[in-house]
Amino acid sequence: MIRSVCGYCGVGCGLEFDKDNLIGDVAYPINEGRLCSKGISELISIDTSTRLLRPHIRDSIDEEYKVSTWEESISLIANKIKNTKKDKIGFYLSGQLLTEDYYVANKLGKGFIGTNNVDTNSRTCMSSAIVGYKKSLGADFVPLRMDDIFKSNLLILAGANTAEAHVVFHNQIKKAKKYGLKVVVIDPRETDTAKIADIHLSIKVGSDIDFFNLISKRLIDEDLYNKEFVDKHVNNFELLKNKFKRAPVTKMLKRTGLTKEEFDEFFELYINSENIISAWTMGLNQSSQGVDKNTALINTHLLTGKIFKAGNGPLSLTGQPNAMGGREVGGLSTSLAVHLGFDKESIEKVSKFWNTDNIDNKPGLTATQMLDAKLDVLIICHTDPVYHLPNRNRVEELIKKIPMVVEINAYDNSETAKFAHIRLPAAPWGEKEGTQTNLDRTITKQEKLTRTSIECKPDWEIFQLLAQKLGYKEEFNFKNTKEIFEEYQEMTKLNDYMDISEASYDELSHKPFIWGENIKEFLTEDKKGNLFFVENKLLSEKTSIKYPFTLITGRTRDQWHSGTKTNLPRTLLQYKELNFCEINTKDADELQIKHGEKIKVASSRGEILTKAYVTDAIREKTIFIPISNREINYLTNDILDRESLQPDYNHSAVKISKIV
Numbered sequence: 001m002i003r004s005v006c007g008y009c010g011v012g013c014g015l016e017f018d019k020d021n022l023i024g025d026v027a028y029p030i031n032e033g034r035l036c037s038k039g040i041s042e043l044i045s046i047d048t049s050t051r052l053l054r055p056h057i058r059d060s061i062d063e064e065y066k067v068s069t070w071e072e073s074i075s076l077i078a079n080k081i082k083n084t085k086k087d088k089i090g091f092y093l094s095g096q097l098l099t100e101d102y103y104v105a106n107k108l109g110k111g112f113i114g115t116n117n118v119d120t121n122s123r124t125c126m127s128s129a130i131v132g133y134k135k136s137l138g139a140d141f142v143p144l145r146m147d148d149i150f151k152s153n154l155l156i157l158a159g160a161n162t163a164e165a166h167v168v169f170h171n172q173i174k175k176a177k178k179y180g181l182k183v184v185v186i187d188p189r190e191t192d193t194a195k196i197a198d199i200h201l202s203i204k205v206g207s208d209i210d211f212f213n214l215i216s217k218r219l220i221d222e223d224l225y226n227k228e229f230v231d232k233h234v235n236n237f238e239l240l241k242n243k244f245k246r247a248p249v250t251k252m253l254k255r256t257g258l259t260k261e262e263f264d265e266f267f268e269l270y271i272n273s274e275n276i277i278s279a280w281t282m283g284l285n286q287s288s289q290g291v292d293k294n295t296a297l298i299n300t301h302l303l304t305g306k307i308f309k310a311g312n313g314p315l316s317l318t319g320q321p322n323a324m325g326g327r328e329v330g331g332l333s334t335s336l337a338v339h340l341g342f343d344k345e346s347i348e349k350v351s352k353f354w355n356t357d358n359i360d361n362k363p364g365l366t367a368t369q370m371l372d373a374k375l376d377v378l379i380i381c382h383t384d385p386v387y388h389l390p391n392r393n394r395v396e397e398l399i400k401k402i403p404m405v406v407e408i409n410a411y412d413n414s415e416t417a418k419f420a421h422i423r424l425p426a427a428p429w430g431e432k433e434g435t436q437t438n439l440d441r442t443i444t445k446q447e448k449l450t451r452t453s454i455e456c457k458p459d460w461e462i463f464q465l466l467a468q469k470l471g472y473k474e475e476f477n478f479k480n481t482k483e484i485f486e487e488y489q490e491m492t493k494l495n496d497y498m499d500i501s502e503a504s505y506d507e508l509s510h511k512p513f514i515w516g517e518n519i520k521e522f523l524t525e526d527k528k529g530n531l532f533f534v535e536n537k538l539l540s541e542k543t544s545i546k547y548p549f550t551l552i553t554g555r556t557r558d559q560w561h562s563g564t565k566t567n568l569p570r571t572l573l574q575y576k577e578l579n580f581c582e583i584n585t586k587d588a589d590e591l592q593i594k595h596g597e598k599i600k601v602a603s604s605r606g607e608i609l610t611k612a613y614v615t616d617a618i619r620e621k622t623i624f625i626p627i628s629n630r631e632i633n634y635l636t637n638d639i640l641d642r643e644s645l646q647p648d649y650n651h652s653a654v655k656i657s658k659i660v
């Protein structure tokens with residue numbers, strides 16, 4: 001029997017593998033034996049006809065791919081890199097890479113090639129939360145754990161659909177409800193999550209800042225905030241108080257679309273709850289003011305002092321299995337390594353550790369900037385930017401202009417494959433080993449369960465091959481993932497609070513290591529939390545007579561993004577279709593659209609075909625299309641949050657027409 005972890009979402013469930021059989025690990029604290037349909041079907045995705053099994057190359061994207069060798073492909077890439085200016089090289093990584101993969105890629109890109117253009121799809125996912133945490137708490141640090149819900153009285157889920165996106169955690173929420181936990185869901189849709197809520201607030205898309213500001217303002221106005229905590233541990237209180245004096249309460253409430261009664265009922269529960277957790281995901285992060293939404297939410301915890309004590313705190317629910325690990329390693333272009341930045345001291349520390357003097361001293365391009373930057377080489381690994389970046393028609397035009405696009409993937413049917421010149425076959429989950437950090441700082445280990453397909457390689461090995469070809473033989477001489485993990489562990493000592501040197505690689509699969517458990521204070525220089533006054537600046541795309549609906553996009557339970565791993569013929573577990581469009585009954589009636597009818601949805605950027613799912617569970621003038629429709633981003637707009645550069649996927653103006 002081998003104990004491993006699921007490689008899909010940020011919950012990070014433990015599993016047991018025994019002779020072709022996969023079950024939940026009952027001894028594992030997070031899931032206590034439970035798995036969702038994705039976890040259960042992990043094995044199926046290893047052995048499918050859509051695996052990419054050999055390196056492929058072609059001179060131009062109009063040609064067919066030809067089978068190649070590793071030697072030929074890696075030489076081609078290395079030669080191109082040697083002849084390219086470092087700021088024209090980009091690494092586009094993924095929150096689904098293992099920590100060791102991330103570490104080697106980051107060390108190669110930032111440490112030796114000397115480009116900080118190393119970023120990840122987490123930019124489209126968690127970057128607003130990262131910036132929010134850093135500003136308010138002083139570091140990208142999740143100050144509580146999932147099991148705090150058992151010590152809490154109230155869980156607020158804002159823009160998070162745990163029933164579909166963090167399924168096993170959702171089961172734990174249901175369990176905690178039996179012990180008295182109250183749940184409030186803030187979502188423009190009555191999701192499966194909202195169905196178990198004590199209060200569902202069907203907020204208008206994009207108005208969460210107003211909602212959290214209304215809470216903060218009332219806490220201050222009615223003297224309900226925690227004076228002692230604020231005095232001792234929080235900055236900017238007077239500023240916030242003064243700014244709120246003139247806040248237009250009626251207008252703010254109107255923007256949320258909620259009635260005064262609804263807000264009052266919520267507030268009554270709020271002030272009578274001793275311990276409160278606010279959790280959030282893409283409904284807040286993916287926004288033109290994603291960072292502001294985060295700080296507005298965190299403000300409420302700073303004002304009430306409901307942080308750094310059991311059952312309390314702002315809980316960002318990371319989506320991908322190792323987006324956290326990637327952040328820790330330094331996989332974002334806005335950080336260097338182990339949460340260190342590009343200041344002189346950090347660069348010196350890291351240069352000494354890696355024994356290099358190639359590190360550049362300015363942040364690199366973000367994933368959302370790379371395609372605009374006229375790069376000459378783009379290496380994409382474990383993610384599908386043509387599918388996932390907003391405004392896809394534009395993305396396709398831009399990627400076509402890059403002379404060398406390398407795609408490292410374990411499957412052959414991504415959307416990006418259509419635009420690559422070189423494709424390298426990676427070993428997927430089950431064929432490799434390595435570590436990942438789940439959404440609440442738990443470091444676990446995926447084990448190899450079956451032999452690696454002959455021509456496939458774990459992602460770290462692919463980056464190491466490239467590094468060696470570029471001449472960095474000594475610095476990239478890792479024999480296995482254990483050696484990489486141990487070098488990374490040593491590196492975490494460069495940043496006090498991140499030190500994980502006590503973890504033991506060999507024990508991780510049965511003894512997960514939780515880092516940061518002793519951190520019970522703010523990580524800012526003055527050890528105080530920072531309040532920020534933010535207001536809803538209405539920066540998202542506005543609806544118009546021509547495009548009267550707001551499109552929101554998101555997940556369904558049994559599908560994983562583009563579906564290379566879940567949308568398989570043998571996966572008969574889908575309970576929802578891949579392509580549907582939730583539309584409010586009234587809107588559908590007006591447009592004379594019936595349930596199940598084919599419709600066309602168009603924005604000023606593109607259009608897609610889908611099927612009407614007529615329901616009262618979504619607000620009027622708002623529609624929802626799941627991202628399992630691979631064409632979704634032909635519709636979305638490419639407005640970015642100004643600080644995190646995360647896209648505003650949930651707020652595109654669209655029109656709907658019947659297909660006759």
Ligand SMILES: Nc1nc2c(c(=O)[nH]1)N[C@H]1C(S)=C(S)[C@@H](COP(=O)(O)OP(=O)(O)OC[C@H]3O[C@@H](n4cnc5c(=O)[nH]c(N)nc54)[C@H](O)[C@@H]3O)O[C@H]1N2
Pocket residue numbers: 009010125158159160161162164165166186187188189191203204205206207208281282283284318319320552553554555556557558559560561650
């Ligand atoms: N089954 C499955 N699970 C997954 C994934 C998957 O592909 N499939 N992906 C993983 C990843 S990478 C991620 S990032 C997470 C995402 O996890 P979630 O963010 O929980 O998933 P989404 O479906 O994107 O849900 C966002 C919710 O926000 C709501 N929303 C939209 N706009 C607004 C708004 O302005 N305000 C508020 N309050 N709510 C709004 C939407 O209606 C939706 O219900 O899921 C992870 N888990």
Ligand SMILES: Nc1nc2c(c(=O)[nH]1)N[C@H]1C(S)=C(S)[C@@H](COP(=O)(O)OP(=O)(O)OC[C@H]3O[C@@H](n4cnc5c(=O)[nH]c(N)nc54)[C@H](O)[C@@H]3O)O[C@H]1N2
Pocket residue numbers: 094096121122124125126282286319320381382383384385387388389408409410411414426427428429459553554555560561562563564565627632633636649
């Ligand atoms: N409209 C809209 N767009 C969105 C979002 C949204 O909510 N709405 N959400 C955004 C978010 S939060 C996210 S996280 C992204 C997700 O977007 P992507 O990261 O593009 O989605 P995936 O389908 O998970 O892509 C993972 C890729 O890795 C490949 N792969 C699987 N295993 C391995 C392996 O072991 N090694 C390698 N090298 N490759 C492997 C898969 O075949 C697949 O092509 O989408 C973003 N885009």
Ligand code: SF4
Pocket residue numbers: 006007008009010011012013031034035036037038039040166167168169
């Ligand atoms: S909840 Fe997440 S980690 Fe757990 S089995 Fe499902 S996909 Fe895997």
Ligand SMILES: [Mo]
Pocket residue numbers: 124125126319320
């Ligand atoms: Mo994500």
